[in-house]
Amino acid sequence: MVAACILRFISTGALRVALCAPAAFLGAAPCIAQQSAALAVYPVKSIRIITASSPGTAEDFFARSLGEELGAFYRQRVVIDNRSGAGGLIGNNLVSKANADGYTLGMVSVTRIVTELMHEPPPYRALADIVGVAHVASITNVLAVTPSIPVRTPSQFVAHARARIGELNYASLGIGSASHLAGELFTRAVGIDAVHVPFRNLSDSFVEMVLGRVHYAVLTLPAALAPVREGRLRALAVMTPQRSPALPAVPAIAEFGLPEAQFDSWSGIVAPRGTPRRIVEQLHGDIVRALHKAALRGLFVRQGAESTPESTPDGFTRLMQSEYLRYQTLIRQERITAFREYACASPDEQRASAVHDAGVSAEC
Structure with a gap:
C-alpha cells in the first residue's frame, strides 16, 4: 500500500497541512492538486x-x-521603495514593468495618470499596465487666496478676477x-x-502668497490648515461635495454650483x-481590514486624509x-x-516662476 504523503508548511504564522490520500485508492491527481493549492500560499517573502x-509626501x-x-499581519517585511524623480516617471515605470507575482506593488495617485498624458510618446500605459487593488485614502483640497485680495467667497473671487483679466496668477508645485x-x-x-x-x-x-505676489492656489488640507488658521492665507472653499470637519466654517465648492471644480487627491495600491x-x-x-482599524483611521484623519x-x-x-x-x-x-x-511664458512670467531654466525650449 502506498503511504499517504503529508505536506506541511508554515505561512503567516499558521500551520497548514495538506494530506494526500493513498494513490492506489484516490489516484495521483487529487494529491498533486492539493499540493499545488498548498504551495500557492501568499506571501512567502517580503513585499515591495x-x-x-x-519621503514625507502623502503617498509615502x-x-x-x-x-x-x-x-505585522503577514509576518513578512514590507519595504517602501521611494523612486521619485522625472515627474513620477521613474517609480511608475518600475511598477508597470515589475513581475506580476504580487511581490511588487505601487502606491499611486493622480500623477500616475497625468504623467503619461503629458509625454509623447508615453513612457508607459497608465492603466493598461496595472490593475487596481485598493483605493486607500483621499485628501481634501482647499481653495486659498492671499489675504491682500478683499474676497471671502468663491463668487466674490470670481467677480474680482473677471474685473482684472490676465492680472491674477495661481501657484502649484510644478x-x-x-x-x-x-x-x-x-x-x-x-x-x-x-x-x-x-x-x-x-x-x-x-x-x-503671503506677500501678495501670487494670488491663489488649491492646496491639500494638511498643507493649508496651519497658514489658514494663523491668518496668513484665507480659505474660500474646500474642493469637495461636503464641508470638512477640519474647517467646518469653510463652505464646499459644490455649494456654489461648481461640481466641475471638485478635486480629489486620491491614493491607492495597484x-x-x-x-x-x-x-x-x-x-x-487585508488592506480593507487594516483601513478599518481605528488607530489607522485616526492617523489618517490627523494628516487631513480619509x-x-x-x-x-x-x-x-x-x-x-x-x-x-x-x-x-x-x-x-x-x-x-x-x-x-x-517655456511658452513671457519673460516676465518666467521671472515670476520658481522653475526658471534657460535651457528649456518648446514650440509655442
Whole structure:
C-alpha cells in the first residue's frame, strides 16, 4: 500500500497541512492538486511597495502606514521603495514593468495618470499596465487666496478676477502636479484668465502668497490648515461635495454650483497587470481590514486624509479610468506638456516662476 504523503508548511504564522490520500485508492491527481493549492500560499517573502514620490509626501505616508499593518499581519517585511524623480516617471515605470507575482506593488495617485498624458510618446500605459487593488485614502483640497485680495467667497473671487483679466496668477508645485491640475480645473470652471506659476516647494509658494505676489492656489488640507488658521492665507472653499470637519466654517465648492471644480487627491495600491486575481483579492481584503482599524483611521484623519475601506479592486480601477478621461480632456485642451507651459511664458512670467531654466525650449 502506498503511504499517504503529508505536506506541511508554515505561512503567516499558521500551520497548514495538506494530506494526500493513498494513490492506489484516490489516484495521483487529487494529491498533486492539493499540493499545488498548498504551495500557492501568499506571501512567502517580503513585499515591495514602490511610490513615485519622496519621503514625507502623502503617498509615502500612506505607503508606510499601510506597510506596517500588512507587515505585522503577514509576518513578512514590507519595504517602501521611494523612486521619485522625472515627474513620477521613474517609480511608475518600475511598477508597470515589475513581475506580476504580487511581490511588487505601487502606491499611486493622480500623477500616475497625468504623467503619461503629458509625454509623447508615453513612457508607459497608465492603466493598461496595472490593475487596481485598493483605493486607500483621499485628501481634501482647499481653495486659498492671499489675504491682500478683499474676497471671502468663491463668487466674490470670481467677480474680482473677471474685473482684472490676465492680472491674477495661481501657484502649484510644478507642471502636471496635483495642485496644477486642481488650479486649472477651478480656473476653467469659473471662466477666469490667470497665469500658472509653478514652484519647486510649498514654502516658496506660501511666501509669495503671503506677500501678495501670487494670488491663489488649491492646496491639500494638511498643507493649508496651519497658514489658514494663523491668518496668513484665507480659505474660500474646500474642493469637495461636503464641508470638512477640519474647517467646518469653510463652505464646499459644490455649494456654489461648481461640481466641475471638485478635486480629489486620491491614493491607492495597484499591481502589475497579470497579477493573479486571488492575490489581488487577498491583498484587497487585508488592506480593507487594516483601513478599518481605528488607530489607522485616526492617523489618517490627523494628516487631513480619509481612509476609503469601502472600495473594491474593480471600483478603484473604474475611478482611475474616469480620472484618466477627465484629465485627458483637460491636458489636451490646455496643451499641457512637461515644461511647455513655462517655456511658452513671457519673460516676465518666467521671472515670476520658481522653475526658471534657460535651457528649456518648446514650440509655442
